[in-house]
Amino acid sequence: MPGYVLSCCSTADVTRDWLEARDIKYLFFNYYLDGKVCKDDFGATNPPAQLYAKMLAGADAKTSQISAGDYMAHFEPFLAAGQDVVHVTLSSGISGTYNSACAARDQLAEKYPGRRVYVVDSLAASSGYGLLMDKLAELRDGGMGAAELAAWAEEHKSxxxxxxxxxxxxxxxxxxxxxxxxxxxxxxxxxxxxxxxxxxxxxxxxxxxxxxxxxxxxxxxxxxxxxxxxxxxxxxxxxxxxxxxxxxxxxxxxxxxxxxxxxxxxxxxxxxxxxxxxxxxxxxxxxxxxxxxx
Structure with a gap:
């Protein structure tokens, strides 16, 4: 097994089972529905039909990017266990979450100087982001190391x-x-x-x-x-x-x-x-x- 973790966000629009079958770690985006914080958790909180019915009925729906603090809480257990992390974010052209992930990486670098978090801006969205993650999991399983995998993603994501x-x-x-x-x-x-x-x-x-x-x-x-x-x-x-x-x-x-x-x-x-x-x-x-x- 590789000595690093491959990770993404729920906005890859696949399923929980799909991610777990590929041993891809993940964290959830949040969104607001009439002021209430909900998790973008593959439809567990609001199945799509229910979400769109509420929106069409006039519910106020807003998105919220993942904070640097949330990313730190996600990354740190892996670093503490001696693993590096390759994390791929939702496109920076759609969300500011890439910047949050980079901020978390930089703060954790001081605490874990021997470990690395590689943050890749997918420049992708929805299941296109998922398609990229599928390929990265395949390359990881083929023995590609963390630095090489992050570099491959940067080269081929477009x-x-x-x-x-x-x-x-x-x-x-x-x-x-x-x-x-x-x-x-x-x-x-x-x-x-x-x-x-x-x-x-x-x-x-x-x-x-x-x-x-x-x-x-x-x-x-x-x-x-x-x-x-x-x-x-x-x-x-x-x-x-x-x-x-x-x-x-x-x-x-x-x-x-x-x-x-x-x-x-x-x-x-x-x-x-x-x-x-x-x-x-x-x-x-x-x-x-x-x-x-x-």
């Missing part, structure tokens, strides 16, 4: 492609990511914006597609264009979705038909509360390994 669309613009408008005027017109015309995660880890609207069916087709076309080895892609593919499983299954079926060498079936996960508070229901996100985001 190869995780994120393409997603939403059929419900309510919370993109409420959060200011789409203007009210554009949202009104978009709703009338059945516009589904197709978005990706930019090289700096922020969200970017790339295209405005009329109808959900065309958006489903378009994200798969982007995979054909950008996946490593094109239609010969033999890596893994993840999808995350916010209470629109049928739409996610449709995209998965298209992917499995177009990419016969895929490594297993497309895995579909729920979008967690931290990301879901910003997207609301109706979002499908497709993740795969491909060309570097530039």
């Amino acid at each position: 190869e995780v492609q994120h393409w997603f669309f939403s059929s419900d613009l309510t919370f993109f408008i409420r959060g200011g990511r789409i203007s009210k005027a554009a949202g009104l017109v978009g709703g009338m015309l059945k516009i589904c914006p197709v978005m990706d995660v930019a090289p700096d880890g922020s969200l970017a609207v790339k295209e405005k597609i009329r109808t959900k069916a065309k958006a489903e087709k378009r994200v798969v076309e982007k995979m054909e264009e950008l996946a490593e080895d094109g239609l010969g892609y033999s890596g893994k593919c993840y999808i995350s979705q916010s209470e629109c499983k049928a739409d996610a299954l449709e995209v998965a079926a298209r992917v499995e038909e177009r990419f016969p060498k895929l490594d297993g079936k497309v895995e579909i996960f729920p979008i967690g509360a931290t990301i879901g508070v910003h997207t609301g229901p109706g979002t499908v996100a497709l993740f795969f390994w491909g060309k570097k985001r530039v």
